[in-house]
Amino acid sequence: MFDKDIEMWVFFMFFASFAVGAEGSSRESIPAYVNYTSPDYFNRSYNYVPTVELESEYAQVKDEVKSIFLYDKPSVYEPYPKVKKILPAGAIAFRLSGNILLVKGQLWYESSDSYWVRSDQIEKLEVPKFRGLKNPTKRKNVAWAKQKTVLYRNPYRKSLLKNSLGQIYRLHRGQPIFVERTIEIRGKVWAKFEGYWVMAEDLNRVVYQNYYPKGVKKNSRWMAINLTEQTMVAYEGLEAVFATVLSGGIERRPTVQGVFKVQRLKDLRTMTGGSGELYYRVQDIPWVIYFHRGYSLHATYWHNYFGMPRSHGCLNVSPSDAKWLHSWVKNKFQNVSVYIYE
Numbered sequence: 001m002f003d004k005d006i007e008m009w010v011f012f013m014f015f016a017s018f019a020v021g022a023e024g025s026s027r028e029s030i031p032a033y034v035n036y037t038s039p040d041y042f043n044r045s046y047n048y049v050p051t052v053e054l055e056s057e058y059a060q061v062k063d064e065v066k067s068i069f070l071y072d073k074p075s076v077y078e079p080y081p082k083v084k085k086i087l088p089a090g091a092i093a094f095r096l097s098g099n100i101l102l103v104k105g106q107l108w109y110e111s112s113d114s115y116w117v118r119s120d121q122i123e124k125l126e127v128p129k130f131r132g133l134k135n136p137t138k139r140k141n142v143a144w145a146k147q148k149t150v151l152y153r154n155p156y157r158k159s160l161l162k163n164s165l166g167q168i169y170r171l172h173r174g175q176p177i178f179v180e181r182t183i184e185i186r187g188k189v190w191a192k193f194e195g196y197w198v199m200a201e202d203l204n205r206v207v208y209q210n211y212y213p214k215g216v217k218k219n220s221r222w223m224a225i226n227l228t229e230q231t232m233v234a235y236e237g238l239e240a241v242f243a244t245v246l247s248g249g250i251e252r253r254p255t256v257q258g259v260f261k262v263q264r265l266k267d268l269r270t271m272t273g274g275s276g277e278l279y280y281r282v283q284d285i286p287w288v289i290y291f292h293r294g295y296s297l298h299a300t301y302w303h304n305y306f307g308m309p310r311s312h313g314c315l316n317v318s319p320s321d322a323k324w325l326h327s328w329v330k331n332k333f334q335n336v337s338v339y340i341y342e
Contacts, residue, residue, distance in 0.1 A: 036151055036161070036169035036196075046176060048131040049242070049324040054286070058301045059109065059122040061092040068092055070115035074103040084115060090279030093125070093302040112284055113270075128304040130174050130318040132244025136233070141179040142206050143191065144231075144245045145171035146307055149202040155183065155190040171198070174245070174306065179205070204245045204307040206231050210238065213339045215259035221329070222337040223297075225315060227255060230307050232315070234328065242324065246317045247300070247310035253278065255313050255340060260291040262329055262336040269298070274312055287322035289329055291338040298322055 061068045066089050072082035094117070099110040107119035136142050149171040151161040161169045171177070177193045182200060184190070189200035207226045216222045218237070225232045227248050234242040249255040253274075266288040272281045273294075288298040297315040299322030300306075310316055317325070329336050 030165055030167065032168060033148075033150070033170050034163060034167040035172045047134045047136075049134055049320055051129070051131060052320040052323045054127050054301065054319055056112065056284075057096045057098070058125040058127065059094050059096055059117075060125055060302050061087075061089075061121060062123055065089065065121050068117065068121055070111075070117060071108075072116065073110075074101055074106075074108050074116055087281060088276075088279050090274065090277065091282065091302070092280065093282045094122070095284040096124075125302055126304075127301045128306070128318045129320075130245075130304065130306055131320045132242055132318075132324070133176065134242055134324075135240070136206065136243040137208075137240045140208070142243055143177055143179050143203040144307060145173055145175045145177065145198075146202050146204060147173050149173075149198050152190075152197040155185055155197045161196055177203075179203075204231050205229050206233060206243045208233060208240060209235065209339075212238070213259055213341075216337045216339060217335065220335050220337065221332055222339060223325075225255075225338070225340045227257070227309075227340065227342045230309070232317075234325065242328070244317060244321045245307040246297075246315050246321075247303070247306050247308060248315060249311050249313040250309045253312040255311070255315065256292055256295055257340045257342065258292075260295075260338045260340070262333045262338065263290045263292070265289055265326060265330060265333055267326075269296075271314075278312065280312060286319060287326035289326060289333075297325065297338070 068087045069083055070085040070087065072084050094111040097110045097112045097114075101108045101116075108116050109119060109122065110116050133142060151169040151171070153159045153161050163169065179191045179193055182189055182191050190197050191200045191203060207229060209224050212218055213224075221234070221236055223232055223234050225246070225248070230248060231243065231245050233240050267286065269285050269288045270281070270283045271285055274280050282302060286299040288296050290296040295313055297317060299319040300316035301319060303310055303316070306316065306318060
């Protein structure tokens, strides 16, 4: 009887320790952060522009690929397919035609301009779903969350907003909010929304214009791009009709500043330029609005980092935003101005 009691005790302790260990490991696996979704996030009060679904698939060259070979149609009768073009390492993206071939165990994809690339050199892209807001003046002071926008209960004490598990609430990148008010505490600006606080530096905030910049005609259509905030507002006269976040030029390839006139529109454009590590070749960019020499505002399918500098000087916006702006500019493009400032 005594031996049996010992056996049962050992058996119980073994499984008890296993259960405690399992619980401890599950606690350790709990993420430190959890997304806070605003009650208004899926509410119609945001008044998003319509969603645009691009019909094609897109791909980009992997970062580790030093140079990319563009081939003629692969053939099972030749040891090597014919090379049509060699591109250096850089930012290279394609629109895929939908044609795929498996040749001697190697998968190939065809681009829309009839080049073939090996599947191990590229990765398919997920087209950005981000959408800007129409008529933002109905609820002013719109802003979008950056990468890690954590929430605070009290900005004076810097007390973080947490759930029962101790996870810190944060806004997911690109979530719009309406800022109720701002305060400055020890040199830091804080923004309040829905009773909580975030650091203003963690937001991309819209800056409204109450006057016409020099060179912009009264009662005309025009766009104002704030490179500091990486946001833009489209106006009809002084009424804001659209607002969104974008990506301007990086430090080595900055976006030009000043007041410009829209010069021409393109439904589709392949862009190539730069050299060395700044080389780029991006195929079939939709909805392009040129405003100064080679500078343009256009749709971007190869990245989703709107709200931070990312381009070689152009203004990158999501496909949904680009389609809306392209249509808005189209009928009056000769009288549409673009105002870019810091």
